[in-house]
Amino acid sequence: xxxxxxxxxxxxxxxxxxxxxxxxxxxxxxxxxxxxxxxxxxxxxxxxxxxxxxxxxxxxxxxxxxxxxxxxxxxxx
Amino acid sequence: xxxxxxxxxxxxxxxxxxxxxxxxxxxxxxxxxxxxxxxxxxxxxxxxxxxxxxxxxxxxxxxxxxxxxxxxxxxxxxxxxxxxxxxxxxxxxxxxxxxxxxxxxxxxxxxxxxxxxxxxxxxxxxxxxxxxxxxxxxxxxxxxxxxxxxxxxxxxxxxxxxxxxxxxxxxxxxxxxxxxxxxxxxxxxxxxxxxxxxxxxxxxxxxxxxxxxxxxxxxxxxxxxxxxxxxxxxxxxxxxxxxxxxxxxxxxxxxxxxxxxxxxxxxxxxxxxxxxxxxxxxxxxxxxxxxxxxxxxxxxxxxxxxxxxxxxxxxxxxxxxxxxxxxxxxxxxxxxxxxxxxxxxxxxxxxxxxxxxxxxxx
Amino acid sequence: xxxxxxxxxxxxxxxxxxxxxxxxxxxxxxxxxxxxxxxxxxxxxxxxxxxxxxxxxxxxxxxxxxxxxxxxxxxxxxxxxxxxxxxxxxxxxxxxxxxxxxxxxxxxxxxxxxxxxxxxxxxxxxxxxxxxxxxxxxxxxxxxxxxxxxxxxxxxxxxxxxxxxxxxxxxxxxxxxxxxxxxxxxxxxxxxxxxxxxxxxxxxxxxxxxxxxxxxxxxxxxxxxxxxxxxxxxxxxxxxxxxxxxxxxxxxxxxxxxxxxxxxxxxxxxxxxxxxxxxxxxxxxxxxxxxxxxxxxxxxxxxxxxxxxxxxxxxxxxxxxxxxxxxxxxxxxxxxxxxxxxxxxxxxxxxxxxxxx
Numbered sequence: 170x171x172x173x174x175x176x177x178x179x180x181x182x183x184x185x186x187x188x189x190x191x192x193x194x195x196x197x198x199x200x201x202x203x204x205x206x207x208x209x210x211x212x213x214x215x216x217x218x219x220x221x222x223x224x225x226x227x228x229x230x231x232x233x234x235x236x237x238x239x240x241x242x243x244x245x246x
Numbered sequence: 247x248x249x250x251x252x253x254x255x256x257x258x259x260x261x262x263x264x265x266x267x268x269x270x271x272x273x274x275x276x277x278x279x280x281x282x283x284x285x286x287x288x289x290x291x292x293x294x295x296x297x298x299x300x301x302x303x304x305x306x307x308x309x310x311x312x313x314x315x316x317x318x319x320x321x322x323x324x325x326x327x328x329x330x331x332x333x334x335x336x337x338x339x340x341x342x343x344x345x346x347x348x349x350x351x352x353x354x355x356x357x358x359x360x361x362x363x364x365x366x367x368x369x370x371x372x373x374x375x376x377x378x379x380x381x382x383x384x385x386x387x388x389x390x391x392x393x394x395x396x397x398x399x400x401x402x403x404x405x406x407x408x409x410x411x412x413x414x415x416x417x418x419x420x421x422x423x424x425x426x427x428x429x430x431x432x433x434x435x436x437x438x439x440x441x442x443x444x445x446x447x448x449x450x451x452x453x454x455x456x457x458x459x460x461x462x463x464x465x466x467x468x469x470x471x472x473x474x475x476x477x478x479x480x481x482x483x484x485x486x487x488x489x490x491x492x493x494x495x496x497x498x499x500x501x502x503x504x505x506x507x508x509x510x511x512x513x514x515x516x517x518x519x520x521x522x523x524x525x526x527x528x529x530x531x532x533x534x535x536x537x538x539x540x541x542x543x544x545x546x547x548x549x550x551x552x553x554x555x556x557x558x559x560x561x562x563x564x565x566x567x568x569x570x571x572x573x574x575x576x577x578x579x580x581x582x583x584x585x586x587x588x589x590x591x592x593x594x595x596x597x598x599x600x601x602x603x604x605x606x607x608x
Numbered sequence: 609x610x611x612x613x614x615x616x617x618x619x620x621x622x623x624x625x626x627x628x629x630x631x632x633x634x635x636x637x638x639x640x641x642x643x644x645x646x647x648x649x650x651x652x653x654x655x656x657x658x659x660x661x662x663x664x665x666x667x668x669x670x671x672x673x674x675x676x677x678x679x680x681x682x683x684x685x686x687x688x689x690x691x692x693x694x695x696x697x698x699x700x701x702x703x704x705x706x707x708x709x710x711x712x713x714x715x716x717x718x719x720x721x722x723x724x725x726x727x728x729x730x731x732x733x734x735x736x737x738x739x740x741x742x743x744x745x746x747x748x749x750x751x752x753x754x755x756x757x758x759x760x761x762x763x764x765x766x767x768x769x770x771x772x773x774x775x776x777x778x779x780x781x782x783x784x785x786x787x788x789x790x791x792x793x794x795x796x797x798x799x800x801x802x803x804x805x806x807x808x809x810x811x812x813x814x815x816x817x818x819x820x821x822x823x824x825x826x827x828x829x830x831x832x833x834x835x836x837x838x839x840x841x842x843x844x845x846x847x848x849x850x851x852x853x854x855x856x857x858x859x860x861x862x863x864x865x866x867x868x869x870x871x872x873x874x875x876x877x878x879x880x881x882x883x884x885x886x887x888x889x890x891x892x893x894x895x896x897x898x899x900x901x902x903x904x905x906x907x908x909x910x911x912x913x914x915x916x917x918x919x920x921x922x923x924x925x926x927x928x929x930x931x932x933x934x935x936x937x938x939x940x941x942x943x944x945x946x947x948x949x950x951x952x953x954x955x956x957x958x959x960x961x962x963x964x965x
Contacts, residue, residue, distance in 0.1 A: 171284065171387070171388060171439075171440035173443065198365070199365070199394075199397075201397040201508075202394070202505040202508065203504070203505075213440075213443065213496055215390050215391065215394070215440060216365055216366065216387070216390075216391055217365020217367060217368075218365070218394045220390065220393075220440070220443055220502060221496055221498075221502055224494070
């Protein structure tokens with residue numbers, strides 16, 4: 170539930186921002202819940218609103234998480 | 247915009263995680279529930295149940311807001327949409343879900359004035375452009391959507407021809423309700439990624455502390471789900487339950503404090519019925535007294551006396567609680583199909599019955 | 609302990625029979641090319657007709673892209689289409705070229721060379737004359753490009769508000785060069801597509817909901833390319849994935865041929881713009897219409913030649929082999945996902961809207 174799509178802030182006004190979702194898709198959305206976002210930020214959009222700023226290095230973060238789980242094979246056997 | 251999303255779907259990474267999952271589990275049955283329709287779509291779409299060890303059961307919980315919106319609320323929306331001078335706005339997701347007898351789509355065929363929107367500000371614009379009409383927005387959704395409704399109410403407090411049917415619901419309360427009922431044996435939860443973007447990890451902590459359940463906030467790519475399962479198994483193995491965030495690229499422990507603040511400025515918790523399940527305490531959102539003028543039910547003095555949530559024999563409720571699967575329902579794929587729905591679960595694109603129908607494994 | 613009070617608020621429901629007793633009305637989903645439309649056509653419309661074909665020919669009960677009239681030495685294909693696309697002018701096309709293209713393509717999908725088409729307008733009172741001129745110029749352009757003349761027509765005007773701007777009906781007749789039916793796919797055939805899926809439907813949805821995109825509709829008339837392919841031979845079944853998209857139309861081929869279409873999902877060509885739009889709108893590009901593409905089942909010995917011939921043509925540059933026809937599971941379409949899982953691909957049900965859930 171809650172489809173939220175990542176994109177990059179192309180342009181910002183007081184209440185709105187234009188988000189580039191990649192593949193040439195751009196839409197004007199509202200930033201009332203995240204007024205601090207800036208041009209160039211990666212964000213996530215739900216139902217026409219930016220709901221959160223995203224970390225830039227998305228893939229790297231999660232893969233680091235996996236590597237940091239410190240899974241010791243011997244310990245868990 | 248460059249994205250690394252393909253890494254989260256990479257087969258080689260999946261294989262690594264699956265191997266670790268295999269090493270970590272002891273053969274005992276582990277039940278993991280997710281509470282997010284989009285998670286169910288990911289699981290079914292990528293065939294994840296087929297590639298996990300057989301003793302790890304991924305259960306679908308009541309994470310589809312469309313499925314759990316009660317027939318009474320849909321009947322209210324239908325009634326308001328059929329009234330002259332009203333325009334009902336709704337997200338497309340709930341259009342074909344039947345209330346007691348008809349859905350909003352069928353109401354449209356009968357002449358109801360219904361507009362499908364993508365963002366609630368379209369409803370507000372509609373109200374401003376049509377001052378002589380009453381615009382009512384069917385406000386469904388969980389904590390991801392509720393702040394957007396709150397913001398429009400706060401920013402348009404003088405708008406007299408705009409109101410909502412308040413139908414937002416709260417996920418952590420639903421999870422607690424399921425556990426407290428004693429009906430569901432769940433070892434761990436994959437918590438919804440986007441609800442958690444708003445609420446953060448704190449609202450789930452009592453579930454780890456008081457109920458000793460493993461909780462991981464997971465993302466929406468197949469490798470996010472696999473990684474979340476691995477983290478849950480690790481907690482269970484260590485016998486140390488907590489709330490962990492797998493979806494670190496988006497979810498922060500504090501969530502989005504501004505969104506949370508706006509939501510609680512406008513709404514307060516209430517008891518609400520989840521379709522087919524029953525009333526779960528403190529799991530709904532009602533408008534605070536100050537904003538009561540935006541409550542369409544009160545404004546138009548709507549009294550829906552009897553609302554029929556489920557047909558006799560329909561298993562939507564048990565399915566939403568994780569106690570049954572779509573294939574256990576006598577109507578599934580027979581009298582109940584997406585084009586002739588008897589229940590809500592087969593209409594919503596994220597409903598467990600629809601997902602089973604669409605992505606049905608062979 | 610908190611109890612579920614599931615008895616009090618949710619009163620024992622109506623019986624199933626009672627609940628289903630409601631007058632049936634046509635909803636917008638009946639026109640969307642999915643399951644609801646199929647049911648309407650089969651169980652209401654065709655069911656009401658007693659004469660469904662001409663002697664020796666193939667008729668409306670077969671639900672093919674065109675009906676066939678058998679004249680002994682030759683066979684004629686006859687087809688018709690209604691076009692109500694909104695907006696009438698959209699990125700990559702307009703209602704004029706779409707209506708003519710649809711009829712030319714229906715004939716092409718049956719293996720028939722289009723000979724002539726008819727053109728019927730129903731126009732809303734108050735529509736600018738220039739609008740009608742622009743639409744007609746588009747019709748003229750496609751007619752010239754394909755060499756298919758418009759030999760008859762009709763024009764009606766309805767009162768303002770009784771119809772939305774314009775509805776166009778086209779009918780077309782063609783001469784069958786090589787009869788290709790939906791029923792012809794056999795186990796062992798390779799499954800090919802002529803290019804990217806879902807462009808038209810997604811481009812229009814984007815426009816409607818305010819999303820800027822470079823994605824354009826793929827409104828193309830296909831006889832020119834199909835003519836070359838028929839010379840090579842080997843096409844057992846073919847369909848253009850219009851209403852209901854790839855999912856609806858490949859299912860129709862599987863159902864009618866009584867075989868399994870087994871597809872490698874990662875091989876289905878999708879424009880990156882379509883993929884992005886699909887993610888943002890929450891709509892599957894495999895369920896939205898393409899207006900100038902083909903799905904086909906081809907004998908394995910001819911598949912590579914067909915593929916090469918498509919790729920040489922401007923409308924087939926992104927053609928690909930995407931799977932293989934198998935014996936079972938019968939009448940199903942199976943997708944193998946990129947993480948190794950498998951799923952059944954079902955046809956969409958009704959109208960598609962952007963999701964928020």
